[in-house]
Amino acid sequence: MNYDQAVLQTFLDQQLQLLPEKIAYDLEEADAFLSDCFAVVVKNIKEVQQYFEDEGLDISQMSLADLEQAQEVFKIADGRYLIVET
Known part of the structure; x- marks a missing residue:
């Protein structure tokens, strides 16, 4: 998948919600990580x-708000969502 700049920047800015430490420091590294995942x-x-x-x-007990707060889910400024499962 080709990730656009908004997606990559969102991941760079918010990666610590999913990971214990930063693994990507620029757009290229973010793209490589997201592609690998x-x-x-x-x-x-x-x-x-x-x-x-x-x-x-089984997400039957989760509301849409709960899903939005899941650590694997990143909200992009334009309303899209990035889902990263490690």
């Missing part, structure tokens, strides 16, 4: 929900 960008929070359901995760 097969990170996904979706259009909205409903697609985040659908992604987790398709992956077989």
